[in-house]
Amino acid sequence: MQRNVLAQRQQIDREDADLLKRIQRSDQRALGSLYDRYVGVLYPFTLRVTGSNEAAEGVLHDVLLHVWEKSSSYAPQNGSVYAWLVALSRMKAVEKMRAANQKRKQESEGGAQRSASAADTKQPAAETIVALKGYAEEVRNSLKSLSKLELRLLELSYYEGQSQSDLARMLRIPLGTIKAKMRRGIQKLRLSSAEEAK
């Protein structure tokens, strides 16, 4: 990853850490700022995982309030604020999904078409977020090294919780190939993340 991308990412992380400190001091404006910074990414994300506007909104609501009430549970040693927000959002979204969509999942066997693959979308989520714009653009460029299949597998697995054997069955691809492609995809993601560039 290029140095300027790393610098951008470090700047973003510093600003996020400042916001979190202010949130710990009960500064509501900081919570508003954190929302403004990340709603453009987290809302499409929770929508993608839950498949429903209402659930996505509920998840985002819960995530931000979790940040407000328990910001001290964030451990910088474990990664950036942004990664924490994404992990929290995913966890809460999955919880919601598990509770609400158990039977719907069985109905839509092979129904992974909940929304189009991100690979061919033209208006990425982070486009609206000034703070992340340049960084997100760089990330997208670096992720062009992902093949369509690699990205698709990562998405189905990450957003929809499909197991590797489910993916093999669904896509009629040998399990070994799925495993190898996923591993390769994750490796590419890691190379693109600023963490790995340090």
Added chain:
Amino acid sequence: MTTKPEERHEQLELCIPYVFGRLNPGNRKQFEAHLTSGCEKCIHELSGLYEATALLPLLLRQETPPSGLRQRILSRASSKKPEPQRVERPSAQRESPVTPATRPEFPWYRYAATAVGILMILALAYFVYELAGTTTRQQKQIADLEARLLQNDDVLAAFGAHQFEDVPLTGVEPGSGFSGRFFWDPSNRNGVLQIGGLPVAAEGKCYQLWMMKQNKYFAVMQFDVDSGQAVFVRMLSVPVGEKGEIEAFAVTLEPKEGSTQPSGAILLRGAR
């Protein structure tokens, strides 16, 4: 840290399925116990994986967030107090740092502003009027402030209180033009700090509100000031015990990260 090296390596293989939520409940619990034991290898691996997977949402198509969501979150936050900051052992359980999700409570204060509360809003508006003087520009400012005041959930929340106390703050330096008021409800420790005349803090600085008990200072909160306007700062939990403990409030200019004791001169002061 008591983990044997061979076990550590084996557990490392579980990091990816863990992040992707593919571990069955039994394995997941076991793995989390392993993380809690403090295996640095696995924690480092997980951290890298969380950073990496967090890139995926950056590729998603833009969606318009529901209108009013921001306000709903902030309103809800104003009725919920953050946990006091505490030094915590780093939690490796990135997937499970979360208490069960709670549904938003009814925002009672929107409807529960009592007659006293309304009187307080009027009193505050009048105070703002006094403060701002009478030039045309300032009159417009007053109107804006009043509108903001009446729409402000924070203010309503504080003034929905059953009892309240009004502590006027005055500039310590004669002619400084600094003024303020601290309205608060000792029963629920919610308050609103209103400040006028303070300049925008210099780079790397912020204002800090203190309370005084037995001639000792206790930090209440830090706040910023926008250019040339009176500011209202909601306080969720004024850190006091019994009502009688506080003798006075004071405002100083401090480094941005805040101070444990005042390092700058007292700019505003008000006794109960």
